[in-house]
Every structure is written in C-alpha cells, then in structure tokens.
Amino acid sequence: METILVLVYAEADGSLAKPAREALGAARSLQASLDGSTLVVGLVGEDVQPAANSVAGCGADRFLGVSGPAFGQSRYATDALAAESLCHEAGASLILAPGTSRWCRALPGVAHRLGGRADAHVTEISLADGAPSVARWYYRQRMEAAIRRTHRPWVMLIDPGCVAPWEGAAGQASVHALAVEPSAACLRTTVAGLQAPPADAQTIRPDAALLFVAGAGWTKTQPDGKPHAAEAADLILGFLRKTQASLGGSKSLVDLSGEGQATLPFMTHLNQIGQTGATPRHPKGLATCCHGEEPHAVGWRFINERRAVNLDPGCGWARGKADVLYVADAFAVMAKVNALLAEA
C-alpha cells in the first residue's frame, strides 16, 4: 500500500506555481491508478494556508505544513529539514515534487537522509505490472529510459512542463502544522535579495507557445555585402514583443555575442538550444538564419511543429529536421511577419 506525498512550496505571494500544480496532477493520477494508496500534500513556506486552500479540492487525505519566516526562503538547510519532517510525518513511500531548482537542490539530500532513492528529470509517471514506473531521458534527450524501483521511499522530481497541472476548486483546507524549529546552524545562509532582468529583457519564456531561434546568419554579410546586426536586433526584438515568444539561439550566434562582437547583445549562452544547450518544450518552433546542424537540432527534440527560414535549400532543416522550410531571406520574411502582426 503506497503513501504518496506531494511536496510543494508556497511562492512569496502565497500561491502555488504551475510546476507545483503539475506535480499535484501527477500525484492525483498515480493515486487513482494505485489501489488503496493515500495522498498527502506537504507544504513548505512562510505561510502555507493560502496555498493549501488553492488546492483544497484535490482530494488529498491529509494536508501537512511546515511554515514560518525561516521556511519562506529557498535555502538548502531549512528546505531539507522541512521536507524530511513532512516525509516522516506522512510515512511517505512515494514522494513527488516539482523539479524546480529549489527542490532539485534539497530533495536528493533528503532522500539520502531517509535511506531512500531519488530520480530527477522525470518526464512521465505510469504504471507497469501494477507498480509505478518513471520515464526520463539520457544522453541529451536521445534515449528514453523507463525506471522501476522496489526501494522506498522513492523521490521523483518531475520536470516542469511535462504533466497537466491540477485544476480544481479552491476551498478551506485543514492543514496539520508540524512544529519544526531550525537550529542556528540551519540559518547561516540568508537570501539577500533577488536579481532579475526587467520583464521586457527576459527573453527565455518556458511557457511560450512558440520558440523563436536566431542563428548566426543574422550577423553574416548579406547580399549587399554588409552585415545588418542592428536591423536584425530590431526585427527579432519586435517579433518577440508582439508574440511573447521565447528566444533561442544557435551556438555560433551565442558564441559571437559572448566574444563581445557587435552582434545581438541580448543573446546569451542561456539562450543556446542544442546538444550543449537547452532542450525546451514548446508546441511550435521557428528557426531563422540557422543551418539546422545535428548538435543544434538535438535541442528541438520536444518541439512539436518545426519551421525554418534559410536562404540555403540544402541546409540541415531541408534534410528531415523541419516540417516546413521556407527558402527565403529571413530579413524580408520577418519584416513582413512583423508588419502583419502590427495590423492584427
């Protein structure tokens, strides 16, 4: 008989973020498929009641909370202490949590303290021969493995964006508060503040419907014999502003920007898509001025619908890497697209 604990933390405004509701959705499905299992929601935060209330209708058997000012911050020592206490109190055998940076840092250590096991980057939880099985990808998303464990407790960190978030009625949740007192040693680290770029400078948007990828071609000499980096920047940023698409880059382009050349200043290594870059999940992707080399296209593994604009009809996209290739000048295409978007 499994006891499923879904571990979530409240955001600074008291809400539960989408990855937390995704983990709850996964936990609900797992509970429904495992006969006789119980579901416990464990919450951590400065004040967990509003977060618990927002998922009051999820059908959990129990709500447990560890709260107080010390637990509002993302800090290994207090996060691990809170999670460990919740796992003990719940008697959890299966522990599901969103694979955010905060939990990915704390929960493998908690699994160790509990004598359990942890799997990160879980993309799916299913049932095989009546027992839970998780899927995760290896070798830069080229191979998928299905993993089963008999060892308990088993911590599963679920990658954001893979599971439908739990949606349902809010209400009044009855939260059993655990009395957890962090020692002085647990509080040595403090979060001094958060630094984030202004909203319009933030070009990486994991939840966007479209991934727009810019390649090195935007900075190359164009048919008039000159590069047009400033025009390229205007076209790309104009498109992003209008569509709220997420911005990706090829390695060649982000390397150029990193070397301080007059290229596209907003493009950093964080934008890089590919074998040595990110593997984002978006319903659609549009690659522009990028050749579609294999190490780059590896990062397109989870993009469902792929289109590309390239001057070269023999580029990588034309060889099975894209659904549609427009053999055209991306400067002209994007100027026209932006004009059409401005009319819409």
Ligand SMILES: Cc1cc2nc3c(=O)[nH]c(=O)nc-3n(C[C@H](O)[C@H](O)[C@H](O)COP(=O)(O)OP(=O)(O)OC[C@H]3O[C@@H](n4cnc5c(N)ncnc54)[C@H](O)[C@@H]3O)c2cc1C
């Ligand atoms: C081990 C390894 C790991 C790697 N990992 C990654 C990775 O994670 N991500 C990654 O991106 N790369 C990676 N690479 C590099 C990769 O192989 C390519 O070199 C890189 O992706 C090329 O970038 P690009 O297509 O932007 O540039 P280029 O190859 O220079 O292509 C530019 C393209 O722009 C087109 N173009 C120029 N002007 C226009 C225009 N006006 N309109 C339309 N098209 C135009 C050209 O036809 C050309 O196809 C890796 C390589 C190795 C060896």
